[in-house]
Structures are given as structure tokens and as C-alpha cells.
Amino acid sequence: xxxxxxxxxxxxxxxxxxxxxxxxxxxxxxxxxxxxxxxxxxxxxxxxxxxxxxxxxxxxxxxxxxxxxxxxxxxxxxxxxxxxxxxxxxxxxxxxxxxxxxxxxxxxxxxxxxxxxxxxxxxxxxxxxxxxxxxxxxxxxxxxxxxxxxxxxxxxxxxxxxxxxxxxxxxxxxxxxxxxxxxxxxxxxxxxxxxxxxxxxxxxxxxxxxxxxxxxxxxxxxxxxxxxxxxxxxxxxxxxxxxxxxxxxxxxxxxxxxxxxxxxxxxxxxxxxxxxxxxxxxxxxxxxxxxxxxxxxxxxxxxxxxxxxxxxxxxxxxxxxxxxxxxxxxxxxxxxxxxxxxxxxxxxxxxxxxxxx
Numbered sequence: 001x002x003x004x005x006x007x008x009x010x011x012x013x014x015x016x017x018x019x020x021x022x023x024x025x026x027x028x029x030x031x032x033x034x035x036x037x038x039x040x041x042x043x044x045x046x047x048x049x050x051x052x053x054x055x056x057x058x059x060x061x062x063x064x065x066x067x068x069x070x071x072x073x074x075x076x077x078x079x080x081x082x083x084x085x086x087x088x089x090x091x092x093x094x095x096x097x098x099x100x101x102x103x104x105x106x107x108x109x110x111x112x113x114x115x116x117x118x119x120x121x122x123x124x125x126x127x128x129x130x131x132x133x134x135x136x137x138x139x140x141x142x143x144x145x146x147x148x149x150x151x152x153x154x155x156x157x158x159x160x161x162x163x164x165x166x167x168x169x170x171x172x173x174x175x176x177x178x179x180x181x182x183x184x185x186x187x188x189x190x191x192x193x194x195x196x197x198x199x200x201x202x203x204x205x206x207x208x209x210x211x212x213x214x215x216x217x218x219x220x221x222x223x224x225x226x227x228x229x230x231x232x233x234x235x236x237x238x239x240x241x242x243x244x245x246x247x248x249x250x251x252x253x254x255x256x257x258x259x260x261x262x263x264x265x266x267x268x269x270x271x272x273x274x275x276x277x278x279x280x281x282x283x284x285x286x287x288x289x290x291x292x293x294x295x296x297x298x299x300x301x302x303x304x305x306x307x308x309x310x311x312x313x314x315x316x317x318x319x320x321x322x323x324x325x326x327x328x329x330x331x332x333x334x335x336x337x338x339x340x341x342x343x344x345x346x347x348x349x350x351x352x353x354x355x356x357x
Contacts, residue, residue, distance in 0.1 A: 007071055009104045011044040012188035013097060016076075018048075019061075020093040030055035047071050060084065072188055075221060078238050082228035095224040100188075102220060102304060106213040107185060109311035113209075117322035118175070124330040125171050131337065132161045139341050151344040157337060209314060212307035215277035218243045219300035222280075227293045233259045247275035255284070277303060 007015070022032035033052035037045050047068060054064035062081035065072055076096060083092025136157045143150045150158075160167065218239050225235035233256035240252025251273035259265060265284050273281060279299045286295065 007043050007047055007188050008186045009100060009188055013100045015044060015048065016093055016097050020090060023090050023093065029061060075238050079224055079228060082225060082230040086229035088228055092228045099220050103217055106307060113311060113314040113318050116319040120322050120326045124326050129168055132157055133164060136161055143345060148345055151341055154341040209307055209310045212303050212310060214243055214245060216300045216304035216307055219280050219296050219303060223293050223296035223300060245275060251275045
């Protein structure tokens with residue numbers, strides 16, 4: 001159940017690092033978090049105080065974290081619980097720090113790739129709105145003064161100016177919606193690189209960045225859960241839910257159900273699950289013949305490297321594509337909107353019939 005609080009990814013990383021430091025130092029978590037909360041601020045301080053209070057009442061760390069409901073990711077509580085059961089709490093917390101930093105890094109890469117194209121779009125849209133509202137009426141006045149018939153394009157632009165109150169807010173509202181989703185994507189409770197980025201897949205190249213980052217995060221989490229002693233079916237379900245991809249979640253659920261029924265995760269049961277990243281499918285099909293955790297971590301590093309390389313390329317290529325596409329489109333619109341009516345105006349002025357009007 002949600003408690004109404006929401007912390008950011010960076011706050012969650014700081015909170016987890018604080019717990020990890022206390023575990024390494026051997027300090028009781030209730031007293032350590034209670035003291036540390038005095039140095040925190042905002043929602044993070046409230047969360048730390050509540051967790052410390054639960055711990056002081058004798059609750060386990062996993063139970064205290066689970067009581068935070070919507071403030072912390074479900075998978076975080078599962079990993080901590082697995083770490084406590086296996087007696088490897090510190091490695092589990094360290095693994096979650098690396099996982100969260102990876103997700104935060106993907107978010108920063110996507111944000112950096114979007115800044116320039118969106119800036120160009122906003123400028124071009126503002127110029128077009130200004131043209132329709134302020135330049136087109138002057139054109140129309142010139143046509144009226146010389147009693148020249150207005151071409152269809154000018155009449156269309158006039159109609160756009162008349163109904164501007166209806167269409168002008170569309171792009172700002174879309175950008176506002178994107179901004180709201182972007183802010184939400186910084187919540188710790190939304191800790192996956194794909195759930196809130198689905199609408200960005202249409203941006204050239206970003207779909208590949210998101211898919212690679214999703215595969216890396218899913219593999220990282222699966223390796224961490226298995227390493228901390230989580231049963232394979234539960235590990236598959238948690239990793240699938242955290243991926244943020246419905247198809248991957250469904251395939252992970254099918255594999256988990258098969259594993260619970262005693263069906264071996266061989267090629268026959270894994271390969272057909274096409275939403276699961278190819279390298280991860282191959283590793284799962286290898287079963288006990290390989291170092292499963294090590295192989296999955298290698299897959300995570302491979303996909304994360306691929307995501308970072310794609311993001312770096314996008315930061316270079318996407319601005320150039322934006323300049324070409326948005327710039328060329330805006331230039332074409334302005335050229336047609338300005339010189340179309342002007343050509344008609346000059347043609348009509350040169351017509352012999354103009355003197356009779």
C-alpha cells in the first residue's frame with residue numbers, strides 16, 4: 001500500500017548507500033538510520049525516519065522496507081529479503097546500488113539526447129505561431145487594400161489564425177505531458193528504463209537505446225536475485241515485472257511457471273520466448289552447464305555497453321537529424337506560406353483586369 005511519499009532515483013541510491021555503510025560498519029540499523037535522517041531533507045528524511053521507527057519496533061529490514069509501499073521499488077524489498085535470508089545483505093545492497101545507478105545513467109543519456117531536438121522543435125513552432133498570428137493578417141490587409149483575391153493558402157492560414165485558441169496549445173500540452181512522464185520516471189518506485197519511455201521509441205535510435213538498457217537492467221537484476229538465493233521462478237517473475245515490458249513480463253511468467261512444474265529451462269522452453277533478450281535466452285537454456293550468475297552478469301555488461309554506445313551515437317546524430325528534419329520542414333512551410341501568397345499577389349497585380357477593380 002502506498003504511503004503517499006515518493007523519492008527520486010538519486011535519493012534511493014543515497015538511502016541504499018547509507019544502509020550499506022551502516023551494515024559494513026556494524027552499526028545497528030535503527031539507531032544508524034535515526035541519526036542519519038537528521039542530515040537528510042524532504043521526503044528522503046521522512047522515509048528514513050519511518051524505516052528507523054519500524055526497525056526499532058523489532059521489524060526486520062525487509063519488512064520495514066516493504067512497509068514503505070509506493071516509496072520504494074518492489075524488487076528492492078525482494079533483493080534485500082533474499083540478502084537477509086542468505087546472510088549476504090551487504091553484497092545484495094551493493095548490487096542494488098549498481099543496478100539503480102545503471103537505470104539513472106540510462107535516464108540521463110536519454111534526456112541528453114532529447115534536449116537539442118526538443119529545443120529546435122519549440123523554436124520552430126513558436127516562429128510558426130507568430131507568423132500565423134502576426135504576419136498573415138498583414139498579408140491579408142495588403143490583398144484587401146489592392147482588392148486582390150486571396151489564394152486558398154492564405155485563406156487557410158487566416159482560418160488557422162481564427163481558430164488558434166484551439167490548436168496552438170496542442171504542442172505545449174504534449175510537451176507538458178512528456179515533462180510529467182519524465183518527472184515520474186525519476187521516481188524510485190518506477191525503477192525500470194522502459195515503462196515510462198515507451199512513447200519515446202518513435203524517436204530515431206532511442207528505441208535501440210531503451211531496449212538495450214532494458215535488457216541490461218533485467219539481466220543485472222536476475223543475476224542479483226539468483227546470487228542472493230532467490231528461487232529461479234521467483235527471480236524470473238521479479239525480473240520480468242521490473243523490466244517494464246509486458247511481453248517480457250508474460251514470457252518470464254511462463255518460464256517461471258514451467259520451472260515450478262519441474263520443466264527444465266532448455267532451448268525448447270526458452271528460445272520461443274522472443275521478448276527475452278537473445279543472449280539471456282541462450283544463457284538460460286544453458287542451465288547448470290555454465291556459471292549462470294557470471295554468464296548473466298556478462299550479458300548485462302554486454303547490453304549496457306551496447307546501450308551506452310548507442311546513446312553516445314544518438315547524442316551526436318540526433319541533433320543533426322533534428323536540424324535537417326525540423327529545419328527543412330520549417331523552411332519549406334515558411335517558404336510556401338510566404339512566397340505562395342506573394343506570388344499570387346504579384347500575379348494579380350500584373351493582371352490587366354486589376355485596373356477594372
